[in-house]
Amino acid sequence: MELYGYFRSSASFRVRIALALKGLPYDHRPVHLARDEHLNAPYKAMAPAALVPLLKDGDATLSQSIAIIEYLNETHPEPPLLPADPVGRARVRALSLDVACEIHPLNNLRVLRYLTREMGVSEDHKNRWYRHWVERGLEAVERQLAQHPATGRFCHGDEPTMADVLLVPQIFNAQRMECQLDHVPTVMRVFEACMQRGAFQASQPSACPDAE
Amino acid sequence: MELYGYFRSSASFRVRIALALKGLPYDHRPVHLARDEHLNAPYKAMAPAALVPLLKDGDATLSQSIAIIEYLNETHPEPPLLPADPVGRARVRALSLDVACEIHPLNNLRVLRYLTREMGVSEDHKNRWYRHWVERGLEAVERQLAQHPATGRFCHGDEPTMADVLLVPQIFNAQRMECQLDHVPTVMRVFEACMQRGAFQASQPSACPDAE
Numbered sequence: 001m002e003l004y005g006y007f008r009s010s011a012s013f014r015v016r017i018a019l020a021l022k023g024l025p026y027d028h029r030p031v032h033l034a035r036d037e038h039l040n041a042p043y044k045a046m047a048p049a050a051l052v053p054l055l056k057d058g059d060a061t062l063s064q065s066i067a068i069i070e071y072l073n074e075t076h077p078e079p080p081l082l083p084a085d086p087v088g089r090a091r092v093r094a095l096s097l098d099v100a101c102e103i104h105p106l107n108n109l110r111v112l113r114y115l116t117r118e119m120g121v122s123e124d125h126k127n128r129w130y131r132h133w134v135e136r137g138l139e140a141v142e143r144q145l146a147q148h149p150a151t152g153r154f155c156h157g158d159e160p161t162m163a164d165v166l167l168v169p170q171i172f173n174a175q176r177m178e179c180q181l182d183h184v185p186t187v188m189r190v191f192e193a194c195m196q197r198g199a200f201q202a203s204q205p206s207a208c209p210d211a212e
Numbered sequence: 213m214e215l216y217g218y219f220r221s222s223a224s225f226r227v228r229i230a231l232a233l234k235g236l237p238y239d240h241r242p243v244h245l246a247r248d249e250h251l252n253a254p255y256k257a258m259a260p261a262a263l264v265p266l267l268k269d270g271d272a273t274l275s276q277s278i279a280i281i282e283y284l285n286e287t288h289p290e291p292p293l294l295p296a297d298p299v300g301r302a303r304v305r306a307l308s309l310d311v312a313c314e315i316h317p318l319n320n321l322r323v324l325r326y327l328t329r330e331m332g333v334s335e336d337h338k339n340r341w342y343r344h345w346v347e348r349g350l351e352a353v354e355r356q357l358a359q360h361p362a363t364g365r366f367c368h369g370d371e372p373t374m375a376d377v378l379l380v381p382q383i384f385n386a387q388r389m390e391c392q393l394d395h396v397p398t399v400m401r402v403f404e405a406c407m408q409r410g411a412f413q414a415s416q417p418s419a420c421p422d423a424e
Contacts, residue, residue, distance in 0.1 A: 048355035049310055060299045064313070067305035074298045086286045087272045093279035097312070098261055101276070105317035114344070125331055132326065143260035 001026040004047070004054040006033045007208035010104060010169035011065040012053040016208075017165045018069045020199035022076045026055075030210035033109055066100055069162055081162045092156050095144060095163035099170045103137035106130075107173065127177070134170070134179045141167070142184040151186065153193050160194060168194050172205065213238040216259070216266040218245045219420035222316060222381035223277040224265040228420075229377045230281045232411035234288045238267075242422035245321055278312055281374055293374045304368050307356060307375035311382050315349035318342075319385065339389070346382070346391045353379070354396040363398065365405050372406060380406050384417065 003019065003026050005012030019026055031037045031052050038050050046061060047054045055062045057075075062068045073081045082089045105111070107130050115121040115129065145151045155163035171191045174181060181188055194200045205211055215231065215238050217224030231238055243249045243264050250262050258273060259266045267274045267283075274280045285293045294301045317323070319342050327333040327341065357363045367375035383403045386393060393400055406412045417423055 048359060049314070049352040051314075051352075060302070062299075062302045062306065064306035064309040066309055066313075067302045070305055071298055071302040074301065086283050087274075089286065090272070090274045090279045090283040093282055094274065094276035097276040097278055100309070101278075101312055101317050102261070102263075105313050106323065111318065114341070118344075119333060119337055119341070121331060129326070129331070132330075140261040140263075147260060 002029050002056040003027070004029040004031050004043070004056075005052045005208075006031055007205045007211045009033060009052050010173050011051075013169035013172070013203060013205065014065045014165050015053045015055060015068050015072075016203035017168065017200055018072050018081060018162075020203050021079060021081065021160060021165070022072055024072070024076060028209050030208075032210070066096060066162070066166075069165060073162070079159065081160070081165065083156060083161065088150065088156060091148075091150060092161045092163045095141060095155055096166040098137065098141050098144070099166040102140065103133055103170055104173075106133040107177075130177050131179045134174045134177065135183070138170070138174065138179075138181070138184045138187055142187050145186040145190065151190075153190075155190055160197065160199075164190065164194050167191065168200055214241050214268040215239070216241040216243050216255070216268075217264045217420075218243055219417045219423045221245060221264050222385050223263075225381035225384070225415060225417065226277045226377050227265045227267060227280050228415035229380065229412055230284050230293060230374075232415050233291060233293065233372060233377070234284055236284070236288060240421050242420075244422070278308060278374070278378075281377060285374070291371065293372070293377065295368060295373065300362065300368060303360070303362060304373045304375045307353060307367055308378040310349065310353050310356070311378040314352065315345055315382055316385075318345040319389075342389050343391045346386045346389065347395070350382070350386065350391075350393070350396045350399055354399050357398040357402065363402075365402075367402055372409065372411075376402065376406050379403065380412055 003015060031043060037043060038052060044050050047063060049063060051063060053065055055068045062071055069081060082092055112126060115126050145155060150156050152158040154160050155167060168191060213236065215227060243255060249255060250264060256262050259275060261275060263275060265277055267280045274283055281293060294304055324338055327338050357367060362368050364370040366372050367379060380403060
């Protein structure tokens with residue numbers, strides 16, 4: 001398999017973790033987002049939405065990190081990244097989407113660029129915007145983890161699931177942007193548990209071949 | 213089943229379509245977003261993320277529209293909202309996430325409110341922001357539909373899938389906000405095909421008990 005991604009893209013980071021948890025080898029194909037390499041014609045021909053990550057598996061070209069993780073989980077079931085029961089699966093997917101739909105889209109590079117370039121928003125306002133969505137979004141995740149009996153060492157039970165795969169890259173971003181995190185103790189306890197696992201450690205941005 | 217939602221919420225609309233396609237009866241439980249009813253203590257006690265939609269099925273309380281649709285598809289498999297093959301499933305999920313992660317989060321009510329109330333953005337700038345993400349996001353969907361041999365009468369093949377369930381509410385929003393749509397002919401062809409089906413017609417905002 002080949003993974004087209006960017007070391008600092010948290011959506012790419014998610015797929016790296018899933019591949020590592022499954023023990024699947026792959027080739028890194030760096031696409032430098034800050035240099036707009038995702039907008040080059042050869043990449044866009046392969047990736048119609050011009051986004052990273054992109055996974056090539058044989059003839060198949062897959063986009064959207066959650067769709068890729070579900071695919072990996074269906075084609076390589078062990079270890080499972082979703083629980084066996086439908087209600088548990090729905091909980092893990094909902095936690096994943098709480099990161100993927102409620103936090104991350106507001107803070108990705110093209111959105112931040114639009115705020116400053118098209119709307120003339122100041123650096124200070126932009127940073128407050130970033131922190132607002134991360135801090136409020138993680139607060140919602142915290143409420144769901146702290147209140148729920150299915151929360152274990154990880155977001156759901158005592159082994160990592162897709163919810164942990166989504167959460168960890170979001171915490172890396174939050175720390176890089178100096179967001180407040182002391183209001184989400186359960187989130188941070190789960191984060192620490194994840195970072196004790198080799199699959200999460202080995203997938204972090206600083207461990208990528210294209211890290212700067 | 214009970215569906216907590218808001219007639220104009222496109223995430224609620226998605227779940228209404230999925231329930232209708234599956235032929236599942238349910239009770240509407242309106243939550244008036246514009247009047248901040250989702251922030252009331254009784255609703256937040258049930259919905260830790262304070263979002264709609266929320267589906268109650270027996271003892272289970274489910275959030276996040278895509279997680280709810282996957283749950284309905286697992287617990288009531290017919291008619292299927294995902295193809296049988298993993299690559300096809302990944303494509304349908306990716307198209308769904310192209311709407312759910314790349315377009316919709318930038319344009320929901322709380323984000324638009326933050327732009328005007330916290331950042332002092334003008335009404336005109338806010339509307340341009342809205343249209344920008346819808347028009348560019350649908351363009352990316354169009355490229356994936358127009359280029360791909362699996363596109364049929366609907367986004368994937370000749371029966372509706374989760375991708376169509378996500379696409380239709382986004383087009384309703386686009387039309388309400390007078391976004392440009394003539395650059396996405398395949399998207400609009402699929403939209404028209406969906407609107408010929410009773411499940412999509414019966415689920416639209418104007419057909420809801422809480423419609424204004």
